[in-house]
Amino acid sequence: MADYNVDDVIKNIFDSNDSNNWKPTDKIPLVIKEIEHLKNDMRSFLSSSDYDIASILDEGKELCAESKTLVDEMELCRQEIEQETMAEILQSIENHDQLAKELQSVNFAIDIIYDVVQCGKYVKEFDDGREAQSFTRAVEAVYDLVQYVEMPAEGFKHLDLYANTKHTAQLILDSLLHDLYGEWDRLVSYIVKPGIKKTVVIITLNLDDSMIVIDVLNALDRSKKLKEKVSEFSQFLLKDVLIPIIHNDCTVFAETEELMTVTINYKQDFKPEYDAVIANLRLLFHYLSNKLNVKFNRECSIMRMLGKEICQPFSDVIVKDCLIDTIPNNINELQSYGKITVEIEDFQRFLTVVKFFPDDKFSILHYVNNIDVLFASKSCQYFLETARTIMFKDLSVTMSIGVESIPESDEGPSDTFDDNVEGALKILDETIPVSLFYFPRCMISKTAQELLDLVYMMMEQAVQCSDVVCKKLYNTTRLVFELYDAVVPYHHENYLQTIPQYVALFHNNCMYLAHNLQTFGDKWLILMEGRELDYPISFVDLVHKLRDLGYKHLTMHMQQQRKQILDNIRSSDLNCIVVKDVLSENAEAAIRQCLRQLHLLKNVWIGVFPNNVFTRLMATLVNMFVDELIHRVCTVEDISMEMATQLTEIYTLVVQKAPQLFQNPSDVEKYVKSWIKLQELIFVLGGSLKDIENHWKDGTGPLAIHFRTEELRNLIKALFQNTQFRANLLIKIK
Structure with a gap:
């Protein structure tokens, strides 16, 4: 199968x-x-099988019969349970529900009674604590009562007893806290007496390690009000005592063991030295340590709580407003700064010992980690303030500077140089004038030299410092000259607009500073040799800026002088020659006033400006003056004989006086372009047509050189009557 x-x-x-x-x-x-x-x-398989199949089938039939009998019996049991047992079970359930309700009622009553008993217990504990004069026990009892009535058993809230108990508990707590606050005020009190010149702060501490004091502190701690009171006292110490001691002249004096007086004296522009601040703080914290290091529990004391509250803001203030000021502004003092850090470290250890600082890791010397940056900022601030002070000084305090003449160097290239180097030096010598390295003799303000000495000091200090400080000082040095551009013209504005000497000195100052800036960067780089820099060092870009600053104000003043000269001329009869036959006295007066003005400028400027600059400036003003005089005559259509005579006399006065405005009288012919033209004009005004013809000389004479044809023709028409000789001369002048 x-x-x-x-x-x-x-x-x-x-x-x-x-x-x-x-x-x-x-x-x-x-x-x-x-x-x-x-x-x-x-069939063959079943007949040969080892099992009796017929018996198995018979046994199965018997099991089926027994199973049917059991099913019938179970059905009888089910019917009996439904009819009799279920009735008994339902009855039992009803009895159980009734018992549960009764038990719930009993528990409800028990809970209410228990709450009443507990409230009575806490009230009795409070009474016992007050009788024993223990604030701690009384506070614990009241707080337990208050907390207990906040979570009452069900139903207790509906009793009149609950409302009365809660109200009573709150009244007792308020009264107890009032008494505790009174005790605290007795233990810790302070008075501030403000005034205009000084403020007096009186601190009285009556804390000690007696049981009464410990009891009050524990009671305040248990009521969670101690931290609030200590915080209040801490903020008072910080704002009214510690910070004023750091900022003002103070006297700290312990009158008694319990009483200390802090007198804060208000002085204008006063800042106490760091050692005076530390000495006063030592006295104060010594007094506080003796009184506040009271341990009201195993882990804490009032002094530790106070330190935890204000040690960080106190540390920030003393570092920012006192200790950082101890950082010097020069490299020599910085090298001996270790003495000051030792004193600060000793003060820090003292604050740790008196438990004001939480542990040894808390430090007020963290600023020393950035000493280079702070030193750089302090130095730069000092140098900028010093530079500003110098810039505010009077410009009229002068000194002589520069060389009278440029020395000539006969030294040739060194024999050790090869041909290429010699060639390069020769080209350099031919390209760059020797005058580039010399400043002409003139007068400058002493403030300009002071400012230059200051920036040299900055440079010398920078090369001795770290790269961070060096870079900061370099940028500050550049900023000094930017500041010069902004401060000096603004601060001395009135003088620069009205006093010629100020303008001259300011111009020279700008030129002198610009002259030194040409090589200042090279000097810096020479001192920095061997150091790797990540930034370029150069001041050449400031040279043009400073020169323009000097030019600008000198130009403005020259325009002002020019305006005064023109106003003098145009306010006289010289401005209305065309409508007059004779000039009044104001014409000569105007000329003399202009000459006096130029003579005054000569007296002010000579010796102040370099000789060549003075000559050019005076030549510019004189040439403008002469051009205006020539223009007054050359634009007139008719000039009478009397007026021509007057003009000749007045203009001759100019020819006589103007050369005296220069150091060398011959300079007037060399530098005043219109000088010969003025002389020729005077010749024309006093000459005849024949003389004019001779000076014209068929277009080759001095009149032809200095006058335009149209100008000369107009002048002849204005001076001479219309005759045949004049007509012939005009025909020749073309």
Whole structure:
């Protein structure tokens, strides 16, 4: 049976070769035959089997009969349970619900009674604490009572007793806190007496390690009010005592063991030295330590609480407003700064010992970690303030500077140089004038030299410092000259607008500073040799800016002088020659006033400006003056003989006086472009047509050189009547 294969049997019956030709009637006998064969095999298998199949079947029939009997019995049991037992169970449930309700009522009553008993217990504990004069016990009892009535048992809130108890507990707590606050005020009190010149602060501390004091502190701590009171006292100390001691002149004096007086004196522009501040703080903290280091529990004291509250803001203030000021502004003092840090470290240890600082790790010396940056900022601030102070000084305090003449160097290139170097030096010598390295003799303000000495000091200090400080000082040095541009013209504005000497000195100052800035960067780089820099060092860009600053104000003043000269001329009869036959006295007065003005400028400027600059400036003003005089005459259509005579006399006065305005009288011909033209004009005004013809000399004479044809023709028409000789001369002048 185990080897019987159904698939093979089906293949044999339904042969695939004739699958399209067979009919069901043909295959049924084959299938029936196979079934019969299988039945015979099954009989043979059962007859040869080791099991008694018949017995097994009989046993199964018996089990079926017994199962049916059990089912019938279970059905009888179910019916009996439904009819009798369920009735008893329902009755039991009703009894249980009734008992549960009764138990709930009993528990409800018990809870209310328990709350009443507990409230009474806390009230009794409070009474016992007050009788024993123990604030701690009383506070604990009241706080327990208050907390207990906040979470009462169900139903307790509906009793009149609950409302009365809660109200009473709050009244007792308020009264107790009032008494505790009174005790605290007795232990810790302070008075501030403000005034205009000084403020007096009186601190009285009556704390000690007695049981009464400990009891008060514990009671305040238990009521969570101690931190509030200590915080209040801490803020008072910080704002009214510690910070004023850091900022003002103070006297700290312990009158008694319990009483200390701090007198704060208000002085204008006063800042106490760091050692005086530390000395006063030591006295104060010594007094506070003796009184506030009272341990009201194993882990804490008032002094520690106070320190925890204000040590950080106190540290920030003393570092920012006191200790940082101890950082010097020069490299020599910085090298000896260790002495000051030792004193500050000792003060820090003192604050740790008196328990104001929480531990040894808390430091007020953290700013020393950035000493280079702070030193750089302090130095730069000092130098900028010093520079500003110098710039505010009077410009009229002068000194002589520069060389009278530029020395000539006969030294040739060194023999040690090769041909390329010699060639380069020769080209450099031919390209750059020697005068570039020399400043001409003139007068400058002493403030300009002071400012230059200051920036040289900055440079010398910078090269001795770290790269951070050096870079900061370099930028500050540049800023000094930027500041000069902004401060000096603004601060001395009135003088620069009205006093010629100030303008001259300011111009020279700008030129002198610009001259030194040309090589200042090279000097810096020479001192910095061997150091790697990540920034360029140069001041050449400031040279043009400073020169323009000097030019600007000198130009403005020259325009002002020019305006005064023109106003003098135009306010006289010289401005209305065309409508007058004779000039009044104001014409000559105006000329003399202009000459006096120029002579005053000569007295002020000579020796102040370099000689060549003075000559050029005076030549510019004189040339403008002469041009205006020439223009007054050359634009007139008719000039009478009397007026021509007057003009000749007045203009001759100019020719006589103007050369005296220069150091060398011959300079007037060299530098005043219109000088010969003025002389020729005077010649024309006093000459005849024949003289004019001779000076014209067929277009080659001095009149032809200095006058335009149209100008000369107009002048002849204005001076001479219309004659044939004049007409012939005008024909020649073309």
